[in-house]
Amino acid sequence: MERKPIIEIRSLSKTFRGKNAEVHALQDINLKIEQGDIFGIIGMSGAGKSTLVRCMNMLEIPTEGTVLFDGMDLSKLNRKQLREARRSMGMIFQQFNLLMQRTAEANICFPLEIAGVDKATAKKRAKELLELVGLSDKAKSYPSQLSGGQKQRIAIARALATNPKVLLCDEATSALDPNTTSSILALLKDINRRLGITIVIITHEMRVIEEICNRVAIISESKIAECGDVTEIFSHPKTPAAQHLVFPEGKHTTETFTGKHAIRIVFNGSSSFEPVIANMVLEYKSPVNILFADTKNMDGKAFGQIVIQLPEDESLADKMQRYLHMRGLTVEEVSGNVG
Ligand SMILES: Nc1ncnc2c1ncn2[C@@H]1O[C@H](COP(=O)(O)OP(=O)(O)OP(=O)(O)O)[C@@H](O)[C@H]1O
Numbered sequence: 001m002e003r004k005p006i007i008e009i010r011s012l013s014k015t016f017r018g019k020n021a022e023v024h025a026l027q028d029i030n031l032k033i034e035q036g037d038i039f040g041i042i043g044m045s046g047a048g049k050s051t052l053v054r055c056m057n058m059l060e061i062p063t064e065g066t067v068l069f070d071g072m073d074l075s076k077l078n079r080k081q082l083r084e085a086r087r088s089m090g091m092i093f094q095q096f097n098l099l100m101q102r103t104a105e106a107n108i109c110f111p112l113e114i115a116g117v118d119k120a121t122a123k124k125r126a127k128e129l130l131e132l133v134g135l136s137d138k139a140k141s142y143p144s145q146l147s148g149g150q151k152q153r154i155a156i157a158r159a160l161a162t163n164p165k166v167l168l169c170d171e172a173t174s175a176l177d178p179n180t181t182s183s184i185l186a187l188l189k190d191i192n193r194r195l196g197i198t199i200v201i202i203t204h205e206m207r208v209i210e211e212i213c214n215r216v217a218i219i220s221e222s223k224i225a226e227c228g229d230v231t232e233i234f235s236h237p238k239t240p241a242a243q244h245l246v247f248p249e250g251k252h253t254t255e256t257f258t259g260k261h262a263i264r265i266v267f268n269g270s271s272s273f274e275p276v277i278a279n280m281v282l283e284y285k286s287p288v289n290i291l292f293a294d295t296k297n298m299d300g301k302a303f304g305q306i307v308i309q310l311p312e313d314e315s316l317a318d319k320m321q322r323y324l325h326m327r328g329l330t331v332e333e334v335s336g337n338v339g
Pocket residue numbers: 016017023024025043044045046047048049050051052204
């Protein structure tokens with residue numbers, strides 16, 4: 001059953017007009033982000049990711065096209081309505097953007113003060129949120145006294161203060177070390193599960209998509225190159241932009257397979273990361289030649305591809321192919337370049 005889109009983008013383009021030149025930052029973008037998604041938008045630097053996320057809350061006004069938030073066309077709202085809609089979309093940034101002269105607690109209270117919430121209620125909410133992000137003991141600390149990961153936790157608490165339906169994250173982990181990145185991603189996942197908040201993540205890091213997203217859009221040169229379930233895109237990247245992200249340069253082989261019975265095994269997450277080829281060799285007591293391999297283990301599931309050369313013997317090669325099929329793997333004969 002299709003869930004309701006919380007954000008829908010239709011035929012969106014954004015052109016920046018400078019004195020001498022125009023930059024087409026986004027061209028004909030169409031996207032549906034459904035309620036409860038952790039939706040990743042990945043692309044190289046300059047691809048248009050930040051512009052896209054800023055168009056979602058109208059921090060950037062699209063040149064053409066429509067942004068529907070919870071069914072409302074944002075371009076049709078008056079200023080007051082747009083302010084209200086924006087309160088339903090929290091945002092966090094790479095550089096945290098905390099107010100340095102305010103304590104952690106006062107930073108979290110800030111959007112509530114702007115929304116006209118009384119001080120006591122705002123403080124109570126800040127206390128709950130500090131607990132949620134695991135920093136109850138830092139209420140009175142100033143940003144300069146906090147680590148990067150702690151600052152991002154405070155920024156997340158602040159973004160959640162007004163009970164948003166969506167949390168927009170613009171490179172939220174790019175300034176953090178790998179361990180801190182993991183802990184922030186785990187917190188975002190927890191927020192998504194416990195509070196049902198839809199999360200949109202802009203990133204240039206594959207690991208962010210791998211660790212927490214269920215849907216992904218790959219943006220390349222101002223356009224959406226591919227969009228879909230993370231498992232589907234990772235197992236069958238179709239466009240060069242997606243292939244480049246999933247199997248980065250250097251991992252491709254330029255070798256040409258001319259021999260008989262070269263097969264490509266695609267791991268699409270439906271099988272666990274068991275040593276399937278080793279087991280097959282043991283079962284049939286005949287070696288196979290691994291010609292190319294690029295697999296990754298995500299959540300205990302295997303993704304990627306391996307190209308192997310099966311034995312010359314037709315009936316044995318046939319049996320081996322069936323063995324692999326039985327284990328839920330996609331197997332196809334290849335010749336030529338597999339990269
Ligand atoms: N305010 C602006 N005025 C003019 N050009 C802009 C403006 N903002 C972005 N651009 C241009 O639009 C293009 C897309 O930029 P954007 O910041 O959205 O990319 P990005 O994918 O987020 O890249 P990065 O990860 O490096 O931030 C770039 O060519 C950028 O120079």
